[in-house]
Amino acid sequence: ETGVTQTPRHLVMGMTNKKSLKCEQHLGHNAMYWYKQSAKKPLELMFVYSLEERVENNSVPSRFSPECPNSSHLFLHLHTLQPEDSALYLCASSPISSGYYNEQFFGPGTRLTVL
């Protein structure tokens, strides 16, 4: 238990569906991240929020829409996804004060399958 929870753990959706992934951290951190993990590829950073403001958006397609309503919660809204978007989506948090080290705490991930 890392103090970062993600729901759902598994999600199967069609290309026309709209769904949302949820992440919650109980560590008092003020930076949160979304990563995509595909087989045999490095983790891809998708979005970074610091103090609830988006500070990084790594050219992610608009069919992925993040939302950070407060420092404890992070959402990833999904719509009209493609089969190649199937992957493990990981949420992480870190204290901004760690800055130099940026030690991140990860949730267990949501395994997404797009049919």
Added chain:
Amino acid sequence: TQLLEQSPQFLSIQEGENLTVYCNSSSVFSSLQWYRQEPGEGPVLLVTVVTGGEVKKLKRLTFQFGDARKDSSLHITAAQPGDTGLYLCAGVPGFKTIFGAGTRLFVKA
């Protein structure tokens, strides 16, 4: 573009054997981290190394940061089945942590 290359990609060994996995880059990092990820879970931070030449030990795991801060190694002594997992190295600083693709280790009993 900063890249981290990890080798080997896959390693299958018997319980009790020693092993070393590597993380290499052409870039200099201010610090480097190692994570372990077990099936169905997210990565868990094992260690952060900061100083060139630094060596850190975590029970049977020994981590070393290269003198030039471009590479790192993880050595496991007397591997156990519980060491099975995906070992990821990550270069920092800042929010743009760069991850390698990982070494998948399987330790057979």
